Amino acid sequence: MTTIDGTASDTATVEAIIDGVTVRVAEGTTILDACGGRGCGIPTLCYGETITPRNACRVCMVEVEGSRTLVPSCSRPVTEGMVVTTRSERIDHSRRMVLEFLGSSVDLSLTDHVEEWNTEYGADPTRYGSEAARVDEPVRIDNDLYIRDYSKCILCYQCVDACGEQWQNSFVIDIAGRGFDARVSTEHDVSLPDSGCVYCGNCIQVCPTGALMFTSEYTMRQAGTWDESRQTQVDTVCGYCGVGCNLTLHVQDDSIVKVTSPADSGITSGNLCVKGRFGFQHAQNRPSAD
Amino acid sequence: MEAIKRTTPASDAEREAIESVLGPSDDRLGRDAVAGHVVRGQRHLLLPCLHALNDRIGWISSPAIDHLATRLGASPAEIHAVASFYGLFSLSPREPVQRHVCIDLACRAAGGPTEHSVDHEAHPAPCLGLCDRAPAAITIGGHDPEPDPASAAVDRAEDDVLLRRVGAGDPVDLDAYLADGGFSALERARDLGPEGIISAVEASGLTGRGGAGFPTARKWDAVRTQPVTPHHLICNADESEPGTFKDRTLIENDPYALIESMAIASLAIGCELGRVYLRGEYLRAHLTLSTAIERCRSAGLLGALAGFDIEIIRGAGAYICGEETAIFNSIEGYRGEPRNKPPFPFESGLFGEPTAVNNVETLMNVPSIIAEGRQADRRLFCLSGAVRRPGVIEAPIGITLGALIERAGGLREGSELRAVMLGGAAGGFAGPADLDLPLDDARLREVGLTLGSGVVMVHDQHVDLVDQLRRIAAFFRDESCGQCVPCRVGTVRQEEAIERLASGTGEADLSLLRDIAGAMRDASICGLGQTAANAIQSAVVRLGVLT
Ligand SMILES: Cc1cc2nc3c(=O)[nH]c(=O)nc-3n(C[C@H](O)[C@H](O)[C@H](O)COP(=O)(O)O)c2cc1C
Ligand code: SF4
Ligand code: SF4
Ligand code: SF4
Ligand code: FES
Ligand code: FES
Numbered sequence: 001m002t003t004i005d006g007t008a009s010d011t012a013t014v015e016a017i018i019d020g021v022t023v024r025v026a027e028g029t030t031i032l033d034a035c036g037g038r039g040c041g042i043p044t045l046c047y048g049e050t051i052t053p054r055n056a057c058r059v060c061m062v063e064v065e066g067s068r069t070l071v072p073s074c075s076r077p078v079t080e081g082m083v084v085t086t087r088s089e090r091i092d093h094s095r096r097m098v099l100e101f102l103g104s105s106v107d108l109s110l111t112d113h114v115e116e117w118n119t120e121y122g123a124d125p126t127r128y129g130s131e132a133a134r135v136d137e138p139v140r141i142d143n144d145l146y147i148r149d150y151s152k153c154i155l156c157y158q159c160v161d162a163c164g165e166q167w168q169n170s171f172v173i174d175i176a177g178r179g180f181d182a183r184v185s186t187e188h189d190v191s192l193p194d195s196g197c198v199y200c201g202n203c204i205q206v207c208p209t210g211a212l213m214f215t216s217e218y219t220m221r222q223a224g225t226w227d228e229s230r231q232t233q234v235d236t237v238c239g240y241c242g243v244g245c246n247l248t249l250h251v252q253d254d255s256i257v258k259v260t261s262p263a264d265s266g267i268t269s270g271n272l273c274v275k276g277r278f279g280f281q282h283a284q285n286r287p288s289a290d
Numbered sequence: 291m292e293a294i295k296r297t298t299p300a301s302d303a304e305r306e307a308i309e310s311v312l313g314p315s316d317d318r319l320g321r322d323a324v325a326g327h328v329v330r331g332q333r334h335l336l337l338p339c340l341h342a343l344n345d346r347i348g349w350i351s352s353p354a355i356d357h358l359a360t361r362l363g364a365s366p367a368e369i370h371a372v373a374s375f376y377g378l379f380s381l382s383p384r385e386p387v388q389r390h391v392c393i394d395l396a397c398r399a400a401g402g403p404t405e406h407s408v409d410h411e412a413h414p415a416p417c418l419g420l421c422d423r424a425p426a427a428i429t430i431g432g433h434d435p436e437p438d439p440a441s442a443a444v445d446r447a448e449d450d451v452l453l454r455r456v457g458a459g460d461p462v463d464l465d466a467y468l469a470d471g472g473f474s475a476l477e478r479a480r481d482l483g484p485e486g487i488i489s490a491v492e493a494s495g496l497t498g499r500g501g502a503g504f505p506t507a508r509k510w511d512a513v514r515t516q517p518v519t520p521h522h523l524i525c526n527a528d529e530s531e532p533g534t535f536k537d538r539t540l541i542e543n544d545p546y547a548l549i550e551s552m553a554i555a556s557l558a559i560g561c562e563l564g565r566v567y568l569r570g571e572y573l574r575a576h577l578t579l580s581t582a583i584e585r586c587r588s589a590g591l592l593g594a595l596a597g598f599d600i601e602i603i604r605g606a607g608a609y610i611c612g613e614e615t616a617i618f619n620s621i622e623g624y625r626g627e628p629r630n631k632p633p634f635p636f637e638s639g640l641f642g643e644p645t646a647v648n649n650v651e652t653l654m655n656v657p658s659i660i661a662e663g664r665q666a667d668r669r670l671f672c673l674s675g676a677v678r679r680p681g682v683i684e685a686p687i688g689i690t691l692g693a694l695i696e697r698a699g700g701l702r703e704g705s706e707l708r709a710v711m712l713g714g715a716a717g718g719f720a721g722p723a724d725l726d727l728p729l730d731d732a733r734l735r736e737v738g739l740t741l742g743s744g745v746v747m748v749h750d751q752h753v754d755l756v757d758q759l760r761r762i763a764a765f766f767r768d769e770s771c772g773q774c775v776p777c778r779v780g781t782v783r784q785e786e787a788i789e790r791l792a793s794g795t796g797e798a799d800l801s802l803l804r805d806i807a808g809a810m811r812d813a814s815i816c817g818l819g820q821t822a823a824n825a826i827q828s829a830v831v832r833l834g835v836l837t
Contacts, residue, residue, distance in 0.1 A: 055630065057775050058813040069820060070812045075630065090812060097809030101779035133782050155772065171365035175625065176374040180782045182772030187366035188352050196365060
């Protein structure tokens with residue numbers, strides 16, 4: 001490998017065999033990335049590109065020769081000589097069970113790909129019966145900007161890490177409690193206005209399940225008017241300050257309905273502040289009809 | 291971090307509790323950058339602060355959490371996250387002194403209460419490590435907690451090595467320990483040097499007694515040769531595996547031997563401060579060990595001059611904190627969630643630095659290996675249940691199950707053997723046909739069993755084995771840290787399936803249990819989830835319980 005100035009880079013590489021094929025990747029590359037990253041065929045739920053993987057959901061498990069247990073592909077780096085299998089009866093069994101465990105305990109209706117994976121792995125979340133314990137949490141609506149519906153939460157830890165040391169450094173939310181009772185929570189579950197929340201919305205950005213959602217989106221979904229097929233996405237640059245964060249405006253029926261930032265933006269990595277994230281009302285302050 | 295304004299300040303008693311650990315607060319702190327660094331460098335004092343609040347006031351209030359957050363330069367949500375992780379802490383008002391009544395396996399088999407029948411004033415507790423006294427209860431909290439009952443060894447034999455000082459005089463009498471040859475192994479270890487110590491330990495064949503059976507010499511050598519310093523030694527005394535009370539017995543009866551063992555281990559790996567992570571419920575062991583540590587400091591055997599010191603960190607009611615990486619998070623002041631491996635503790639452990647974690651019994655083998663060149667061919671077994679003399683027994687590895695039960699006086703009058711839980715709730719069940727089984731990990735593994743932490747819980751015809759399985763399932767559900775899906779949800783689904791089978795309504799549930807077991811074993815992050823189905827599967831397969 002060479003660098004821009006033409007000298008040999010010191011990036012070491014490692015060679016491994018994945019599903020019978022020899023691959024050579026930069027040292028530190030995860031098994032998932034060596035396989036092509038998200039969307040390569042290995043299911044992922046708790047993984048997101050902008051957060052260091054906590055490998056908490058265990059749906060992306062693969063077999064690594066010599067390992068007693070399966071291994072999380074989203075976080076395990078490829079090492080020299082590693083022999084990896086990404087599909088087997090044993091792997092499929094674990095993936096199916098994880099899909100069932102989550103599907104039977106939280107609402108995955110807004111989580112991407114779940115239906116397709118349930119079919120692919122033969123997962124049937126209903127087989128645990130109607131008495132199966134669920135994460136029953138009321139939707140928390142305590143401010144005008146976003147809602148929290150932890151009955152959809154898979155505890156991927158991404159919002160905690162986005163709010164904490166990986167991005168926002170606000171540390172407003174963390175995991176409280178233990179085991180099945182563990183929940184993302186402010187201290188003593190105080191409302192967001194009573195917490196240190198700065199409404200950057202970086203937690204919403206990383207949430208893979210719709211547990212955290214713009215109030216605008218939530219209200220429209222409740223009213224049955226949310227329709228992604230009628231939405232367009234417009235990339236622009238935030239005009240509030242000189243940083244120049246990349247914004248993606250999600251527009252439906254000529255109105256901005258939510259704001260994200262591209263996860264691969266070199267400026268934001270998906271993160272914004274309250275102005276870029278929520279300060280869009282002035283852009284659509286239309287004169288009233290009369 | 292945003293400043294959060296709240297109206298209720300911490301009470302004087304709460305401030306005093308926190309100051310008993312952190313010292314008086316300095317007004318400059320939090321305002322200048324260097325001081326902020328100092329404040330945040332105290333995060334490892336969070337657990338002691340929470341203990342101080344919980345012991346003195348009985349619970350941890352919202353204003354106390356806010357105040358602690360300010361004192362430690364953390365956010366209230368982070369402090370609350372940690373406080374809510376531990377079973378011994380309460381976030382709602384209660385009296386400082388609480389009665390903890392065991393609802394676990396040996397105690398319910400002995401007629402103790404279940405989670406439903408326990409006195410509502412009392413706190414239902416997982417195994418208290420007093421299974422030889424079943425049914426057991428202890429008192430925790432307040433300024434001067436009444437020491438819990440002592441756990442006793444039984445059937446001490448002439449040739450006992452590990453138990454040789456148990457029950458022999460005052461355990462904190464340093465002169466008696468010295469007169470009995472105490473600290474001569476440490477002297478010999480100094481002559482041997484790190485490599486010499488490790489060779490001797492390797493030659494003894496010593497493997498971990500905490501459950502995983504890893505060769506001790508290999509662990510130490512891996513830490514010793516790490517370039518990053520400092521190196522850490524943690525003695526794992528969290529002993530929470532249901533049915534286990536050997537480490538408690540050792541610490542309560544022979545604390546100087548543990549100190550000497552740790553001093554030798556620290557020489558081997560190159561460490562200056564050893565930590566004992568002691569189960570929060572073990573108040574008597576805490577008192578004994580801290581007295582012994584103090585006396586060693588006064589005698590110059592520990593402390594600056596000795597080049598090595600020992601600190602006790604008190605756990606707070608979380609089985610998972612005995613897992614070797616969860617221990618690091620717990621000591622550092624974070625939630626006791628296991629970390630990913632790799633990296634392994636020998637390269638990145640406590641504070642990200644090379645660390646050896648060893649069980650109490652493992653360490654206690656070391657002095658006789660060094661001083662007398664002994665083989666590590668003996669183990670401690672925790673006998674409880676339907677035997678005449680429950681207690682800790684030292685026996686050669688490979689003793690048969692039947693011979694061990696005989697050493698505990700045999701079965702109680704009128705008892706017929708029904709089942710033996712071997713190795714703990716994370717272990718498995720042997721049956722009446724298994725009395726000739728040699729208790730040796732390699733041999734047991736062939737039949738799908740393990741010695742685990744040395745649990746031998748004997749059940750007779752009066753014990754409701756279905757109820758035992760229910761409790762095992764509930765134990766893992768309670769103790770799961772909740773980090774990963776297979777364990778967080780799998781332990782709940784496992785318990786539900788057992789409840790259905792117990793009430794005779796779940797035909798398909800046996801295969802469901804197998805499905806759940808497979809995913810927990812294969813896909814959980816740590817040993818808790820990976821073993822949470824072991825005992826249940828073994829009872830189903832080997833004993834036909836639930837079928
Ligand atoms: C859930 C869980 C709890 C554990 N609890 C303990 C414990 O209380 N004491 C202990 O020594 N080891 C415990 N272990 C094993 C430790 O992770 C580790 O293997 C051991 O302390 C290493 O010491 P050793 O090599 O001397 O056995 C536990 C493991 C798991 C997965
Ligand atoms: S909006 Fe920002 S500050 Fe508020 S909880 Fe989410 S990440 Fe934290
Ligand atoms: S709220 Fe969303 S981002 Fe946060 S842990 Fe739950 S699923 Fe993950
Ligand atoms: S296996 Fe259980 S205890 Fe271990 S990390 Fe996962 S949830 Fe936590
Ligand atoms: S995607 Fe890898 S563990 Fe969740
Ligand atoms: S003390 Fe009750 S089961 Fe151990």
